[in-house]
Each structure stands twice: as structure tokens, then as C-alpha cells.
Amino acid sequence: MQVFTDIGGLIIDMDGVLWHGDQALPGLEAFFATLRELQLPFVLATNNASITAEQYVGKLSAMRVEIGRREILTSGMATALYLSERYPASHTRVYAIGGAGLRQPLRDKGFVLLEEHDPGPADLVVSGLDKTLNWDKLCNAALHIQAGAGFYGSNGDVTLPSERGFLPGNGATLAALTAATGVMPITIGKPAPIIYQQALALLGQAPERVIAIGDRLDTDILGAVRTGIRSVLVLSGISREEDIPRLDYAPTWVMRDIRELTEALRR
Incomplete structure (x- = not known):
């Protein structure tokens, strides 16, 4: 697998990447512990507009992950x-x-x-x-x-x-x-680049130094491509690897889930 290089920040989807409904996906705590240990800034950018940033902070806290409101960007x-x-x-x-x-x-x-x-x-x-x-x-x-x-x-x-x-x-x-x-x-949300551009502004990073993580080819990955940033498709949500050859765009990397992503970040 290609090694990650020159990462200034991550833009991370939530539904299908971090959890399904109220069920945390395996490796959630270790993933965020790694981000903190590496001092890697991130924005949790979700198309789901049903709840507030404060409620997302509370949801993650219930899953034993502590984040700040400024690390959330909903559609x-x-x-x-x-x-x-x-x-x-x-x-x-x-x-x-x-x-x-x-x-x-x-x-x-x-x-x-x-x-x-x-x-x-x-x-x-x-x-x-x-x-x-x-x-x-x-x-x-x-x-x-x-x-x-x-x-x-x-x-x-x-x-x-x-x-x-x-x-x-x-x-x-x-x-x-x-x-x-x-x-x-x-x-406004993904795959339009608007939410990614706003997340880049929050991170204070150029597009080439940021990686987007998502589970949907038609929103997370296409939005990243349109914004000019690298991307990781995780297979814990909607899209499957066999869907990629039918498209005229592709993620930079494909990984099983956030556990594999955590391992890659630690290399």
C-alpha cells in the first residue's frame, strides 16, 4: 500500500465511517487516539444535517471519544x-x-x-x-x-x-x-466541493496537504476529486470496491475500515 505523505489534515465523514446509527464501528477509539498522538488536525464533515454540532460532540463522547465543536462541520x-x-x-x-x-x-x-x-x-x-x-x-x-x-x-x-x-x-x-x-x-453538501472548501478553511491547509475519508463514492470521493484533494474510500459503509471500475473517477486509496486506516497512519 502507498504510504501517506505530507498530511496537514484530514476531512472525515461520519455515517458509515465512524458508526452505523448509534453503533460505533470497530477501532473508533484507537483511530482518534492516533490522530491526537500524531497531532493531526481534522474536521468531521458530514452530509447529515439532522443534528447539531453539539449533539455530534455528545454522540462521540458516549462512544468514549472527546472532540471539540470546532472539529465538526455538518451540511x-x-x-x-x-x-x-x-x-x-x-x-x-x-x-x-x-x-x-x-x-x-x-x-x-x-x-x-x-x-x-x-x-x-x-x-x-x-x-x-x-x-x-x-x-x-x-x-x-x-x-x-x-x-x-x-x-x-x-x-x-x-x-x-x-x-x-x-x-x-x-x-x-x-x-x-x-x-x-x-x-x-x-x-450544498458532498459531492459539491462547497463543504470541503469550508473544511479546508477551518484546517488552514492547502488542498494538496489534506486527505478526505469517506464511505460513498458518489458523495465523499467525488466531492474530494472535485475539490482537488486525495481520498480514502473505506468499505464499512455504502460503496464497494467493485463499484470503482464503472466510474470515471476513483479514490486515491481503498481500505477495509478505520482500523486499516489507523495502521496506515502509524507507518
Whole structure:
């Protein structure tokens, strides 16, 4: 296996890489202990916008791994930052489908969030993974989009790995709204390079000195390729090694899981 060289930081996916649902994957504690021992900075960058950075810190703490809030970047946080750079937040009304992981970053940036009973009009519809998704939310979002609201998705993942198997992701919600409105959303998370570029800024590193780790070829790896950074595909989540020859892009390395990655980092 090729030896890692000139690493200034890591951008690490979470679902399918560190855990399945609430079940930590083998080698989790040793992996983070190695990162701390090597003084290797990292950003945990996830397309999952269902929970907040603070909740991710708590989830990892329950798995006996301590990290700081500044080491987390969710697609909800990335979406709020992206939109705040393009819209006057205090004058922009947002209808958001999603949990606290999407809604709180939007509030933190000063956006006005419409409630379910508020008829609008909305300037933007923003959708993230929503585990309480229902018919009324889909109807409200569709009506706002049909009335001219801008349509954004925190990410386009159609599935979400869990201890039960692969569940519908935010991409499934976006597909339903696109079918109902004929409007395609702008997505902020991987494979768009936006979230990776924001993570690079947090690390303070040039793209050539950073490695992305992920379990999905169509999001984690493609996003890394589009951003110009090296990547590791771990086979503990969605994608399989036999999927690679069918694509016109590829990860720099393929590894079984974070245990193999830990061994490689220690060489």
C-alpha cells in the first residue's frame, strides 16, 4: 500500500465511517487516539444535517471519544454559511424541512424561519434530513417552491446507513419535491466541493496537504476529486470496491475500515 505523505489534515465523514446509527464501528477509539498522538488536525464533515454540532460532540463522547465543536462541520452548518454569503439573512424568510442540525445554524446566521402554520411567502426552501417528515411539510415546501422560493438542499444523499440497514436520506425528500414542482434544488453538501472548501478553511491547509475519508463514492470521493484533494474510500459503509471500475473517477486509496486506516497512519 502507498504510504501517506505530507498530511496537514484530514476531512472525515461520519455515517458509515465512524458508526452505523448509534453503533460505533470497530477501532473508533484507537483511530482518534492516533490522530491526537500524531497531532493531526481534522474536521468531521458530514452530509447529515439532522443534528447539531453539539449533539455530534455528545454522540462521540458516549462512544468514549472527546472532540471539540470546532472539529465538526455538518451540511446544515455549511448550508447556513453558504446562504448567509448570498442573502441578507435578517430579511430572508426560510421554510426549512429538517431537524435542529439544519434549523439552528440558519437561526445562528440570522435567517427568519417560518413555522408550519405561517403561510409565507418564503424566500427560500431549505431541506435537510428530517426524521419527522410528514405530508404537511412536503405540501408546504412544494407550495413555497411553486410560488417562486429558491430551493436548496443541505445534501443529496438518497440513503443513510443505520444499524437497521440503508434508510431514506435527504435526497429522497429532494426527489419528491422535485417531482412535485419540476424544480431542481441547489445542494450544498458532498459531492459539491462547497463543504470541503469550508473544511479546508477551518484546517488552514492547502488542498494538496489534506486527505478526505469517506464511505460513498458518489458523495465523499467525488466531492474530494472535485475539490482537488486525495481520498480514502473505506468499505464499512455504502460503496464497494467493485463499484470503482464503472466510474470515471476513483479514490486515491481503498481500505477495509478505520482500523486499516489507523495502521496506515502509524507507518
